Amino acid sequence: MADEKQLFKVTIDNITVEVEPGTTILMAARQIGGDVTPPAMCFYSKLQGSGGKCRTCLVEVSKGSEKDPRPMPKLVASCRTTVMDGMEVKNITSDKVMDARAGVVEFLLLNHPLDCPICDQAGECHLQDLSYEHGKEGTRYEFSRRTFEKEDFGPYIQLHMTRCILCYRCTYVAAQLTDSRVHGVLDRGDHAEISTYISKAITNDFSGNMIDVCPVGALTDKTFRFKNRVWFTKPVQAHRDCDKCCGKVTLWNRGDEVLRVTARKDEWGEVESYDGKPGWICNTCRFDKKKLSDWVIEGPTNVNRHSVISTNHYVNGKVPQETIAEVMGGRQPKLLMDIHDVSDVNDPSVDLSVIPGPATGATFNNKKQQ
Amino acid sequence: MGRKLLLEKAHVENIRHFDVYRREGGYRSVEKALKTMNPDAVTEEVKKSGLRGRGGAGFPAGMKWSFLAKPEGVPRYLVVNADESEPGTFKDRYLMEFLPHILIEGMIVASYALGSNRSYIYIRGEYWWIVDILEQAIEEARNNGFLGKNILGSGFDCDIFVHRGAGAYICGEETALIESLEGKRGNPRIKPPFPAIKGVWDCPTVVNNVETISAVVPIINEGGEEYAKIGVGKSTGTKLISACGNINKPGVYEIDMTISVEEFIYSDEYCGGVANGKRLKACIPGGSSVPILPANLLLKTAKGETRMMNYESLSDGGFATGTMMGSGGFIVLDEDQCVVKHTYTLARFYRHESCGQCSPCREGTGWMEKLLLRLDRGQGKMSDIDLLWDIQRKIEGNTICPLGDAAAWPVAAAIRHFRDEFEWHVLNPEECTRRNYGLAHYADPLEVTVA
Numbered sequence A: 001m002a003d004e005k006q007l008f009k010v011t012i013d014n015i016t017v018e019v020e021p022g023t024t025i026l027m028a029a030r031q032i033g034g035d036v037t038p039p040a041m042c043f044y045s046k047l048q049g050s051g052g053k054c055r056t057c058l059v060e061v062s063k064g065s066e067k068d069p070r071p072m073p074k075l076v077a078s079c080r081t082t083v084m085d086g087m088e089v090k091n092i093t094s095d096k097v098m099d100a101r102a103g104v105v106e107f108l109l110l111n112h113p114l115d116c117p118i119c120d121q122a123g124e125c126h127l128q129d130l131s132y133e134h135g136k137e138g139t140r141y142e143f144s145r146r147t148f149e150k151e152d153f154g155p156y157i158q159l160h161m162t163r164c165i166l167c168y169r170c171t172y173v174a175a176q177l178t179d180s181r182v183h184g185v186l187d188r189g190d191h192a193e194i195s196t197y198i199s200k201a202i203t204n205d206f207s208g209n210m211i212d213v214c215p216v217g218a219l220t221d222k223t224f225r226f227k228n229r230v231w232f233t234k235p236v237q238a239h240r241d242c243d244k245c246c247g248k249v250t251l252w253n254r255g256d257e258v259l260r261v262t263a264r265k266d267e268w269g270e271v272e273s274y275d276g277k278p279g280w281i282c283n284t285c286r287f288d289k290k291k292l293s294d295w296v297i298e299g300p301t302n303v304n305r306h307s308v309i310s311t312n313h314y315v316n317g318k319v320p321q322e323t324i325a326e327v328m329g330g331r332q333p334k335l336l337m338d339i340h341d342v343s344d345v346n347d348p349s350v351d352l353s354v355i356p357g358p359a360t361g362a363t364f365n366n367k368k369q370q
Numbered sequence B: 001m002g003r004k005l006l007l008e009k010a011h012v013e014n015i016r017h018f019d020v021y022r023r024e025g026g027y028r029s030v031e032k033a034l035k036t037m038n039p040d041a042v043t044e045e046v047k048k049s050g051l052r053g054r055g056g057a058g059f060p061a062g063m064k065w066s067f068l069a070k071p072e073g074v075p076r077y078l079v080v081n082a083d084e085s086e087p088g089t090f091k092d093r094y095l096m097e098f099l100p101h102i103l104i105e106g107m108i109v110a111s112y113a114l115g116s117n118r119s120y121i122y123i124r125g126e127y128w129w130i131v132d133i134l135e136q137a138i139e140e141a142r143n144n145g146f147l148g149k150n151i152l153g154s155g156f157d158c159d160i161f162v163h164r165g166a167g168a169y170i171c172g173e174e175t176a177l178i179e180s181l182e183g184k185r186g187n188p189r190i191k192p193p194f195p196a197i198k199g200v201w202d203c204p205t206v207v208n209n210v211e212t213i214s215a216v217v218p219i220i221n222e223g224g225e226e227y228a229k230i231g232v233g234k235s236t237g238t239k240l241i242s243a244c245g246n247i248n249k250p251g252v253y254e255i256d257m258t259i260s261v262e263e264f265i266y267s268d269e270y271c272g273g274v275a276n277g278k279r280l281k282a283c284i285p286g287g288s289s290v291p292i293l294p295a296n297l298l299l300k301t302a303k304g305e306t307r308m309m310n311y312e313s314l315s316d317g318g319f320a321t322g323t324m325m326g327s328g329g330f331i332v333l334d335e336d337q338c339v340v341k342h343t344y345t346l347a348r349f350y351r352h353e354s355c356g357q358c359s360p361c362r363e364g365t366g367w368m369e370k371l372l373l374r375l376d377r378g379q380g381k382m383s384d385i386d387l388l389w390d391i392q393r394k395i396e397g398n399t400i401c402p403l404g405d406a407a408a409w410p411v412a413a414a415i416r417h418f419r420d421e422f423e424w425h426v427l428n429p430e431e432c433t434r435r436n437y438g439l440a441h442y443a444d445p446l447e448v449t450v451a
Helices: A025-032 A095-110 A126-134 A169-177 A209-213 A283-288 A308-312 A361-369 B018-023 B028-036 B039-049 B061-067 B091-098 B100-114 B128-143 B174-181 B210-222 B224-229 B261-266 B295-299 B339-353 B359-376 B382-395 B403-427
Strands: A008-012 A015-019 A058-063 A087-090 A157-159 A183-186 A193-196 A219-221 A234-239 A248-254 A257-263 A296-300 B076-082 B116-123 B159-164 B205-209 B239-245 B251-255 B280-284 B329-334
Touching: A008 A025, A015 A025, A025 A087, A058 A095, A095 A126, A095 B359, A095 B382, A169 A183, A169 A209, A209 A219, A209 A257, A257 A283, B018 B100, B018 B128, B028 B100, B028 B210, B039 B061, B039 B100, B039 B210, B039 B224, B061 B100, B061 B205, B061 B210, B076 B100, B076 B174, B076 B210, B091 B100, B091 B128, B091 B210, B091 B239, B091 B251, B100 B116, B100 B128, B100 B159, B100 B205, B100 B210, B116 B128, B116 B174, B128 B159, B174 B205, B205 B210, B210 B224, B261 B280, B261 B295, B280 B295, B280 B403, B339 B359, B339 B403, B359 B382, B359 B403, B382 B403
Parallel strands: A008 A087, B076 B116, B076 B205, B116 B159, B239 B329
Antiparallel strands: A008 A015, A058 A087, A157 A219, A183 A193, A234 A248, A234 A296, A248 A257, B239 B251, B280 B329
16 A cells, blocks of 8 residues: 655635645645636646746744644745745735735836737736736826837747837747747846847747747737637637647637637646646647637536626627616617628628738728629 | 954055065964864854854854755865955955955865855856956965865865856855856856755855855854854954945955944044035945935934944844845945935946846836836836835745845935925925935934833
8 A cells, every 4th residue: 555645734814625736835725726826827737947037825823733833934825935834924814915916917017018919829828917906097107118029930920029028938939849949038127028039039849938928918829820819719628630739729719710729728827738748739739729620519618607708708608688678668679780790890791711920901801892 | 452363464566476474473273173073063163163154144153054965975065255246345255455465274174064065156247357267366375285186185175166147146146146156147046955965066055245255264163153243143253345435445354243323433443424514314235225314313223222243233133224235345425416316327237236036126127227217217106116116015025035125225315314305306396406315314313112
């Protein structure tokens, strides 16, 4: 019989959980789930060495351990601090933590362009979620935001350096998944930037996973660029036989068009694991298989009902009973305007997935002329 | 006249060379340690001496050495931090330039105590000419049997390598230094694990300042207890102070930590008073990162006692009314200096030197710099002062490495003690571009509050 594992008891926000030694506070909190879990912008459990940088997951350790009950003098990064037996942690119950976290969110947004209306990541952006939870409605920053020289990463990945929060996740992906890392962080301080040395294309076979791990819209899929808002697409689970990767993906469809392919993500926004192995997908699956016939559809993706993406989702969804007709004596509500009467944008007859590059006004105008 | 231990022989001609240094009694400590003591006894001696790290934090060096993990079959390393980049600090430069052998000697003894067979000097890139001096000294030591295999027949092997940095202040932080030494980007590591467990190439490592390692030489020569008798309380031994700013005699001075701050500034043996007959306004006694103090709080503590030049007295009163010994970069400001401009200069430095790894420091330092520039030019608002306070509060303690704290403290202290000067800049936007606030009340004696 195997030795019984010694489990550590850790109390986070007065909720006690038993975890294996070596678990970080953040991973212990994820076992509890809910509001107790500190947000993580740079930590990614599937990438070795990640975390500790963004400081959003700071927590207060009010009791070090059973043996040494002294509290830790400073707030600690929960993603990189391992639990001790009897540790007591305060996350949302600590004013100090909430104050520091609000500060970090303010710092992260300081130079962020807030161009969500034109950002492809909007709707599935961790920085949006974080600002919504912990940010303030205004900014106290009265200076111009920093900008960068444009950098071309080749045909697959689009870099928007102004949106980057320097989480270093993409560099870990490149170092740990691809054959060779061609990009990294150049320069330092507030002018540090993700870049290649010098002006190289990133075409490595698994480089597309950089897009999946990016918590903001700094790295986006060029083949999906400006094609659609994520909340207008319908995610479905699909798979195919792939000799390079697990082949298990989420397709983001509009009708029968496959607009985008990503790896499947769990509730923490991380790539899901299969048999303990993270389900990274290869660039062929991600960028080249954009036909429904390439895939075996498994069914709709389960999307958190708080997510904006679930607005178009139908699993377990209850369609509210239409009451207007009832109260109006059977008359149907008058439609004020059908958007397609006046605008051709997102005209359903335009096949977005087959046009090269992003959709522009010309795409729809040409259609009109035909 | 205080006792000199490190700079005693600095005036001897050609002391830079092995022959002269040896004739003047150099390398005695190596002989004593390697022939008559075992490594643990050396560490014990350093512990007894009460030697505190001279790089800034003042952590007891002997204690740091005893924390070093010693697993079987894993090499251990000694790294000397010569990345002296703190504005106002230039003591290590003086030491290495004129007395390179005292560092080499100290390193051999320390390497013996720690069991390091390959020791490194990580020197800032801008000290390019000192690299040549050190390498020549290492060569001389090796030719004379003090480095290499089987030193003095003791069976102990040791080699020293000089590694040049590439011009980053952050590489003076010990884990960033280790990363840089390994050939990576100089980002500080997340602690724990501390270098004593996992340092260079994941092996146990001790990182010490140049002056700390050099101080090992007199400790071994005279014995730890003798060394501990110099100085007061927990501030034992001698400390190099690099004095600069508006003083008559800027330079590197060795003090035994028993003199008062007033004596240090005004006596002819040291700084020789404030230059041009001006009056003293403020001083940063330990390098740019430590809090600035106005003249009245600098010379007397809040309790009304005379402030002495040692670790305890300088930090008396905490950050509310005290400061820190730091690395010994003594910057004196006379009545013509503008604290707002001065704070801006420091903020600009920290913005430039932040590694950009963690968000509070990366974004906050730039923000503070912009606000301070605005205030300095008379374009600021009253709310900017409170905003600055709030920013520094959110940086301090929330970053990976102490650079965030170092960037926050000068701003905090400037606002704490010189708030009316900041307000004057806001209220007199025109006048502040033409003249300075002057001394104002900053040298007036303070009322002593009786507890």
